[in-house]
Amino acid sequence: MTVISPQHADPQALRRLIRSGAHQGPTAGLGGDALQGNLVILPAAEAADFLRYCQQNPRPCPLLAVGAPGDPTLPTLGRDIDIRRDIPRYRVWRDGVLVAEPSDIADLWRDDMVSFLIGCSFSFEDALIAAGIPVRHSAARRNVPMYRTSIMTRPAGPFGGPLVVSLRAMPAADAIEAVRICAGFPLAHGAPVHLGDPSLIGIADLDAPDYGDPPVIEPGDLPVFWACGVTPQAAIEAARPALALTHAPGHMLVTDIPAARAERILTGPGQAL
Amino acid sequence: MTVISPQHADPQALRRLIRSGAHQGPTAGLGGDALQGNLVILPAAEAADFLRYCQQNPRPCPLLAVGAPGDPTLPTLGRDIDIRRDIPRYRVWRDGVLVAEPSDIADLWRDDMVSFLIGCSFSFEDALIAAGIPVRHSAARRNVPMYRTSIMTRPAGPFGGPLVVSLRAMPAADAIEAVRICAGFPLAHGAPVHLGDPSLIGIADLDAPDYGDPPVIEPGDLPVFWACGVTPQAAIEAARPALALTHAPGHMLVTDIPAARAERILTGPGQAL
Structure with missing residues (x-):
């Protein structure tokens, strides 16, 4: 350390x-x-x-x-x-x-x-923690879990490919507050892009992320997904x-x-x- | 009509x-x-x-x-x-x-x-419709479905009892935008109070609301719950x-x-x- x-x-x-x-x-x-x-x-x-x-x-x-x-x-x-x-x-x-x-x-x-x-995402994670919202991977000293989705980014020349999202699981009331807080940080990916059922954005298994560590999910948590800065690396792999x-x-x-x-x-x- | x-x-x-x-x-x-x-x-x-x-x-x-x-x-x-x-x-x-x-x-x-x-809620429903977010009970010309929850309001004298919530079901991306929009209408109940699993707030069956009509829910919809103006009537019944x-x-x-x-x-x- x-x-x-x-x-x-x-x-x-x-x-x-x-x-x-x-x-x-x-x-x-x-x-x-x-x-x-x-x-x-x-x-x-x-x-x-x-x-x-x-x-x-x-x-x-x-x-x-x-x-x-x-x-x-x-x-x-x-x-x-x-x-x-x-x-x-x-x-x-x-x-x-x-x-x-x-x-x-x-x-x-x-x-x-x-x-x-x-x-x-560090910016908004600090703001979430300051608002008393759990950031479970951080508390567990793990890397955030990240997933390739079925949402395609808008291509430009050779750059394109799937949107990669990060997952933070939290109680629904915290997710609502997190949307409000993160909307104020457009330079840190802004509000989440998806809530709830992972299969709707092409994620088959939350326990098998494409990048990072498996998630920490507590009973009653809602999965919340943010656009992720790993997306450009996927675009480079594609281009x-x-x-x-x-x-x-x-x-x-x-x-x-x-x-x-x-x-x-x-x-x-x-x-x- | x-x-x-x-x-x-x-x-x-x-x-x-x-x-x-x-x-x-x-x-x-x-x-x-x-x-x-x-x-x-x-x-x-x-x-x-x-x-x-x-x-x-x-x-x-x-x-x-x-x-x-x-x-x-x-x-x-x-x-x-x-x-x-x-x-x-x-x-x-x-x-x-x-x-x-x-x-x-x-x-x-x-x-x-x-x-x-x-x-x-009329104020924010108009704003949701203007933003292209479906308000399904309104489109179906039904009353909004409302439910007594396991969330207790803060009592004052004889007034108290359960929070009553209204339900609007919509795709997750619309739910995220609805949180952002409704947060700007604190005089119209503000942001939702719950998203996702109804049982976490004591609702056993979405198809059997305590007030209003049964909901219209499309495949892939996320249930979104707002604090409801019927709550004071429940408080009067209690007081x-x-x-x-x-x-x-x-x-x-x-x-x-x-x-x-x-x-x-x-x-x-x-x-x-």
């Missing part, structure tokens, strides 16, 4: 630790209340289609920022970010197949690389670009933006940081 | 028709987009406890207005309202038992009578006051307030009408 030091709670200090190689683990619970993001990096040739894919599928792929081609900084998300080095662990995909999980991708960076930062770089699951970019104010800061008028 | 004339679409003209005895039927679909309200009238001796009951149970009993003792007008809800005559059909309760359904209660009015106007007057189901007070703006008008600062 990571011992959380003051350096782990401050986003900029945490990124410096990560850049130095001193922290290569997951980022859940680190960076104080800072917004965290999923990463996809694609060459410019594929980036235009992928940007359109995200724009058309904002529930699984809410865009926090898109980097300029060849520019590894992300000035709207934080001071002095180097997206090639500031994530603890990356994934390298060649022709849609995962081939490596390095802690640095500086050697793979090119002048035409475009970074996509996509919102993640088979010659090269794609992503974060490794759970190893996110920690930004300088307070998660609770992300919508206001990133979607308000004008420059914020 | 009522033929809707221009007089039926204008709230003030409709109330004049009702006061004259020319309209004694239900008010669903009448009064244009005007807010409609459930009525409870109690002598001052019981009124204080009932006011506390409503305040403690805002989901089933959202208060639109409380009349001054002995005053049959309701100036915050509409021009020249006479609550003794402006509802098409009333119910008279003695010792908690329904004894009559007159079209006028002027002869039963006393100087200590207090009127309570309580929000109803058994010597005299209570209410509207007859479906025969509501039609106010001058546009339903979509009711929250802003009635809960904003200062006088609105």
Whole structure:
């Protein structure tokens, strides 16, 4: 287990630790209340289609920022970010197949690389916990269960494929409150996309997730499903670009933006940081 | 069936028709987009406890207005309202038992009578239909199904008893959107109180409602339950006051307030009408 030091709670200090190689683990619970993001990096040739894919599928792929081609900084998300080095662990995909999980991708960076930062569920999970709503996988120290569904995303060029959802099971009254809370976090996947019978969205067996750990479900719980940030990785597997770089699951970019104010800061008028 | 004339679409003209005895039927679909309200009238001796009951149970009993003792007008809800005559059909309760359904209660009015106007579901049903969400009982021209639950309201003096809920069945994605929409109508019972398994709130058989008609449920529908304005009538049955007057189901007070703006008008600062 990571011992959380003051350096782990401050986003900029945490990124410096990560850049130095001193922290290569997951980022859940680190960076104080800072917004965290999923990463996809694609060459410019594929980036235009992928940007359109995200724009058309904002529930699984809410865009926090898109980097300029060849520019590894992300000035709207934080001071002095180097997206090639500031994530603890990356994934390298060649022709849609995962081939490596390095802690640095500086050697793979090119002048035409475009970074996509996509919102993640940590923001709304914190808000749910603050509202007294159980987040059972987190309490059990498991990864969230995720499933491919029969819901197809809107394709853009070669990118497409199934919507991937995450599951959080909870009493029905909490599910109602969770809809209200999460609707206020459109950059963190927003309100759930399905409630109740999993078979209606093509999930045969809740105990056999396609990603993550099996769910923790208490008697009387209602299954609640959110659009999931793993969806773009499924789209990369479908599109088979010659090269794609992503974060490794759970190893996110920690930004300088307070998660609770992300919508206001990133979607308000004008420059914020 | 009522033929809707221009007089039926204008709230003030409709109330004049009702006061004259020319309209004694239900008010669903009448009064244009005007807010409609459930009525409870109690002598001052019981009124204080009932006011506390409503305040403690805002989901089933959202208060639109409380009349001054002995005053049959309701100036915050509409021009020249006479609550003794402006509802098409009333119910008279003695010792908690329904004894009559007159079209006028002027002869039963006393100087200590207090009127309570309580929000109803028509407001949010219109908003659901406008959002393309099916309201199946309405489309089938049935009354909404209502059920006594195992959820107990917060008691105040003699008033208490079970929460009564209304059921609307719909696809899960519509249920999620309905939560978001209805949360914006706190004066019309707000967000649902339960989703999914009816047995978790003490409902044994959806096809045997305690009030209203059996439900219309399509394959794949999720049952969605809202706190219901029949709850105060159950509380009157429990409290058994010597005299209570209410509207007859479906025969509501039609106010001058546009339903979509009711929250802003009635809960904003200062006088609105």
